[in-house]
Every structure is written in structure tokens, then in C-alpha cells.
Amino acid sequence: MEQNEHPNRGIPSVDRILRDVVDHSLPRPMVLQVIRETLEAIRKCPDIAEPKAILAQVNADLESLAASRIQPVINATGVLIHTNLGRVPLASAALQASTELARQYSTLEYDLPNGQRGKRGSYVERCLAELCGAEAAAVVNNCAAALVLVLKALMEGERNEIIISRGELIQIGGGFRIPDILEAAGAQMREVGTTNKTSLEDYRRAISGRTALILRVHRSNFVMSGFVESPSRKALAGLAHEAGVPLFEDLGSGALVDTSRWAGLPGESMPRDALGEGIDIVCFSGDKLMGGPQAGLIVGRESFVTKAKKHPFYRAVRCDKMILAALQTVVEAYLGSADPVDEVPLYQMLNRSLESLKQRAEKIVAAWGERKGQLSIVPHEGKIGGGALPEAQVPSVALNLKVSGVRPDALAAQLRAASPPVIGIVEKDALIFDLRTIFPEQDDTLLNALLSLAK
Numbered sequence: 001m002e003q004n005e006h007p008n009r010g011i012p013s014v015d016r017i018l019r020d021v022v023d024h025s026l027p028r029p030m031v032l033q034v035i036r037e038t039l040e041a042i043r044k045c046p047d048i049a050e051p052k053a054i055l056a057q058v059n060a061d062l063e064s065l066a067a068s069r070i071q072p073v074i075n076a077t078g079v080l081i082h083t084n085l086g087r088v089p090l091a092s093a094a095l096q097a098s099t100e101l102a103r104q105y106s107t108l109e110y111d112l113p114n115g116q117r118g119k120r121g122s123y124v125e126r127c128l129a130e131l132c133g134a135e136a137a138a139v140v141n142n143c144a145a146a147l148v149l150v151l152k153a154l155m156e157g158e159r160n161e162i163i164i165s166r167g168e169l170i171q172i173g174g175g176f177r178i179p180d181i182l183e184a185a186g187a188q189m190r191e192v193g194t195t196n197k198t199s200l201e202d203y204r205r206a207i208s209g210r211t212a213l214i215l216r217v218h219r220s221n222f223v224m225s226g227f228v229e230s231p232s233r234k235a236l237a238g239l240a241h242e243a244g245v246p247l248f249e250d251l252g253s254g255a256l257v258d259t260s261r262w263a264g265l266p267g268e269s270m271p272r273d274a275l276g277e278g279i280d281i282v283c284f285s286g287d288k289l290m291g292g293p294q295a296g297l298i299v300g301r302e303s304f305v306t307k308a309k310k311h312p313f314y315r316a317v318r319c320d321k322m323i324l325a326a327l328q329t330v331v332e333a334y335l336g337s338a339d340p341v342d343e344v345p346l347y348q349m350l351n352r353s354l355e356s357l358k359q360r361a362e363k364i365v366a367a368w369g370e371r372k373g374q375l376s377i378v379p380h381e382g383k384i385g386g387g388a389l390p391e392a393q394v395p396s397v398a399l400n401l402k403v404s405g406v407r408p409d410a411l412a413a414q415l416r417a418a419s420p421p422v423i424g425i426v427e428k429d430a431l432i433f434d435l436r437t438i439f440p441e442q443d444d445t446l447l448n449a450l451l452s453l454a455k
């Protein structure tokens, strides 16, 4: 085939496309990469596209690359701890502490009075222990890391068996499975009981010279009811202590305030209560019900916490200074005399009255006016999310948008392309926006995004 008859002749050059693409403020090497990949794919295709179609394809690919950047969104789902949307928003004070600290040098590992090397996180850990009524505390990157670290630290040579109920071999979120975690930690899993029933006797029979610890895991994202049984913490603690075996509980969400103070919400496990009932060591997440930065918090008996901090793996999962600064602010807020709930955005959202949500909804609906879609106010049930209180419903107020001739999923896609993107709930015949997880200062932005749909 002659060069000028080549079927790919119609494909524009990279430079040509580079001049014509819409500006996505993506770094130039990334734009070039997308153009090359798109052209590569087109060359392999038997029907070579028109230059205009090629440019459209490149623009679409650039847009989807730009959309994959981590960026703020408006959470209109009513799910308060939304793992896909960054779990919980952080309090401004915590954020400010974090940026202030990170812009400068700090006492991250410096003992100021003695002018020597100091211990990372020692103050926040002391506060955390006080907050949870524990002998000691340790802070790592996330709860999964805390779980692995404690398991590793409490195993010793032949004593590497972890006793766990079959009813607690759970999966949480994307691929976090307890049996896999135990294996990755180098533990031998010793399953006891059945899915629905595990007795104290089951645990007792499994204890041997090879037992490293007994593990309890919070079921987090589901509940079991009906013909079910598991020993109480107190009973299990009695057994464990009699046998001289540590009892460790992964609490997952780990509330620091009693969530049953909100009408309709059950209580969620609190670290202080778990320790009070005889658990030796617990771990929980910083960015679930605590409402802080991503972190894994370990609290309990000093000898076990010390073992965890001395284990070589601790070095791989320790927190950085920005997290520690934010966490310190949040922990101090919980220890302060004022109601900590006022300083934690998660609880500020829970505190919003239905009346205040309704007023905001009315304002938005009034501004929408007589546009071609139908925007109405509906009651809605939000959720806590993040594997906390899986069955609890959070009564809320939502906007319900119907545009005749446009499917709700198409509307949702348009709003996801807004700036900032708005993430709503697609229902059978409408798109729903729960106002509880939308900050009042975002109402105007939401309204503008909605108005742009009606253009």
C-alpha cells in the first residue's frame, strides 16, 4: 500500500489535536498521554473516524480523566458517613490546625522541655486514653491497620491462633474481609460456633497453648436477628482472663458520644463501655462516628498497647503530622467542657431540625418557580453509613426533581458533571436530594446546578 493511500491518513496529528482540545487544566503530559492513547485505539479500529469525531473522543476522554481527580462534591445522598464521598467532613478548626502545623516546622518528634528527640503522638494518645477510660492509646493510619498491628503484636512464635466466631467473619466495604486480614497478619484462624450461634463453651473449647488472642469484630454493616446467640462481652472477658488470653475487639465505627440521644437512633458501641465490660484492647476508626480525620485508634491495656507500638510494623502504619494535628483538635473538643457535638460536623448535621431543613427546601423550590421540571419537597430517610447503625434511619427532608422526558439517571449524570458535582439519589421516576448532608452554604450552588438543568 502506498503511503498516501494509508487508511490512517485521515487521522490528525497529536500536535493538531493538542491545539484543538478544550482546556481541562490537566497537566500537558497527561493531555498528551490521553491523545496518544485515543489515537492508538482509533488506529486499531477498522472504521477510521472523521477528524471531528476523533476530536470529540479525545475531549470525552480528557473530561473523564479530569473527573477522576479527587475534588469536592455536594453530598445529596443523605448518607452521613459516606465512604465513597470521603466519609465525614472535617471540622474547620481541625483543618486549620492541620494546615498551620504543616506549613511550619513542628514538635512532631521533639521533646520541647528537654530539647531532645520526643515521641510522635504522645500527647494525643494520652488524651485519647483519658477520653476512652483506657490505660493507654496508640494512633495509626486507619482501623484496618490498627487491626493488623494489634494481631501481629499479640502473636508470638507458636502462639499464633486467633479465635473468632463464625458469625463475625465479615466483609466490610470494598474487599475488606476478616479471614483475609487474619491471613495477611500471619495468623492461624480458629473459627468457633456457627453463623448464627456461638456459645461461651465454643470459645472455651478452642483455647489452647497456641491461642494468641480472642477476637470480636463489630458486624458493622448488617444485623442478625432471630435464632441467634453470642456470649456477652463480660462473659467472654471472664473466660479470656481465666485462661490468660487477651481479648481484642474491632469496634469499627466506635462512637464517642451516645448516639441514642438522637430520637430514633440506637446506641452504637463506645470504646469506654467495651473496655469497662472487660475487653482488653479495642480499635476503631477516626473518620466514622468520631467525625475526625482518617485514623485507626487503639485503646486499652498498657502492656498490649506498648507491644503494638514496639512492633516493627507500627513504623509502616504510623500517622503523619497533619493527621495528628487534626486528631488532636478533635480529641480536645471531645474532652472540652462544651458539648463536643457542636464542634463535629457529623453531629451538627444530625442536629439539624426537620423544620430548618424544610425552610431551606422551601427557599430552593421558590427560586425554582415555574420551570419545566417539577421540584417538590418530600420526606426522606437518610442513613448513618460507614458501617455504623446499619438499620437506623435518619428522618430528613429532600427535594424531588422530575423533568418530563428526561430520565432521572440522565439528570443525575448531568449533575455529576456540574461544578462542583452534585451527587443525588436516583429513584424510579425522580432524582432526590437529601438536605441533611448538604451544608446550608451549599444551597445556592445546588440551586444553580438545578437551574442549569432547566435551561
Ligand SMILES: *Cc1c(COP(=O)(O)O)cnc(C)c1O
Pocket: 142, 143, 144, 145, 172, 217, 218, 219, 220, 250, 251, 252, 253, 284, 285, 286, 295, 296, 386, 387
Ligand atoms: C470500617 C471498619 C474497619 C475499617 O476501618 P478503616 O478505618 O476504614 O480502616 C474495620 N473494622 C470494622 C469492624 C469496620 O467497621
